[in-house]
Amino acid sequence: MAKSNKPIVWSLFAAGGTLAAFLAPVLVLLFLLAALGHAPALLGFANLHAFAAGWFGKLFLLVVITLFLWHAAHRLRITLHDFGLRQDGVVAPVLYVVAAVGTVLSVVSLVRI
């Protein structure tokens, strides 16, 4: 039987979409407040550093960043096809490599905190 990576990337897409549905609006709102000059207490250096230093904070940030990235990569692959870019042999590897590099970078950064 031919092997396919579809179940893996699709489950990452679905998990990321569900997590984004519940969490993305409020997380964007926190950054919007910071952009307006009213950064919430959590986004201050001391608080965010303490949050990211604990195992729960590390896990939360890792799961949010990586699942959002893999969700976006898989959906953008399909969407670029819908916009008429019929080059899946190039599009899919580029997007998944970006998501994989983002995953590695987020692990490296979180481990250093």
Next chain:
Amino acid sequence: MSRKPFVREVSTTRWYFKHPRYLRYMSREVTCVFIGAFALLLLCAVERLSEGQAAYESFLAALQGPWSVAGLVVVLVFAIHNATSWFNVTPKALPVQIGEEFLPGKFIVIAHYAVWVVATLVILYFAGVR
């Protein structure tokens, strides 16, 4: 082959302007661009956080300004569009069967919206937004 083959004139790049339903489909799909961009912003924040206080505070300072605000408002709109469109199809994705009957879809949708509101309020409280 017939002498007059039927050729469908469908543009591969502008087909979604043909019907409002196609446009709604595309509006759901393009939310991923904004979710992805926000994930990169979060990655940036975590990376600067790992470099220490000065690096992180210069990131926060660079985040301020009208262009960031405008961009994040657009991201927020698409993030909410992703949430509502995602929750509205949950009865198709997660049908709940009780005996012979299926739970009416509206209860599944309402349950997702309720969890969404509670999660949002909990995170706002935890983040110190008063």
